[in-house]
Amino acid sequence: MKHKFLTPIFALSAALCLCLGLAACGGGTPEDEKGADGHFHTAETFRVDDSGHWKVCTICGEKFSAGKHTFDAENACETCGYSDVYTRGLSYQLDEASDTYTLSGIGDDRDRTEVVIPNYYEGKAVTSIGAEAFDGRTPLASVVIPANVTSIGYRAFYGCTSLASLTFGGKSKLTSIGNYAFCHCKLLQKIALPADVSAIGENAFDWCAALTEIDFAGTTADWLKVEKGDSWDNETGNYVITCTDGTIDKSGNVTHSDGQ
Ligand SMILES: [Zn+2]
Ligand SMILES: [Zn+2]
Structure with missing residues (x-):
């Protein structure tokens, strides 16, 4: 939310309108x-x-x-x-403060190749993928991360050397990707990042040697504002980031879609 420039009163009335708007959509x-x-x-x-x-x-x-x-x-x-x-039998941890769940592990079946993480567990939103949740799960080839997840933790998918398909569910609220989150995911060629992503941790995609396509749902200016940790893209493929208004290559060259 970029409301820095709004006066408090204007922001308040905007929030009020939003509430009323949501009430109307929700049928209440x-x-x-x-x-x-x-x-x-x-x-x-x-x-x-x-x-x-x-x-x-x-x-x-x-x-x-x-x-x-x-x-x-x-x-x-x-x-x-x-x-x-969704995939049954995954492990979860309740965060008492927010009353939401963190996906904490793959569960007893460690050889799963496909995981669809649910948007809700026991009636409550699943809002993060915990630290090391899938660390070293080498058979894991495909993961679907649901819309309620806002953060992916430290080393969450570290060394998932078969991970080739990573999908964020519709209207994803993801904002942050932790340090080393996808490090050594050597088969990952393509990732589509939601527009709300604002922080990518250190070494997050380090050694994702096949990574050549990053689709970003925001503008090139939004991408440049994303906070990126040291070596986040060390030893990746020679990727191109496709944004809504142009592309950015690994060296940082921006090409706007209108040719400027
Ligand atoms: Zn109340
Ligand atoms: Zn519903």
């Missing part, structure tokens, strides 16, 4: 979005069960924005992203 009435004392309910993520979604207000604990899932062509709920198509 504005009254459904307010607590008894008139505060606007607030919550980062949805809770889900098999039939529906809702939020729990972090101020008063009331439920709001409740509704039934409506599924899109990819079998994900259009509002909350819930899908029952």
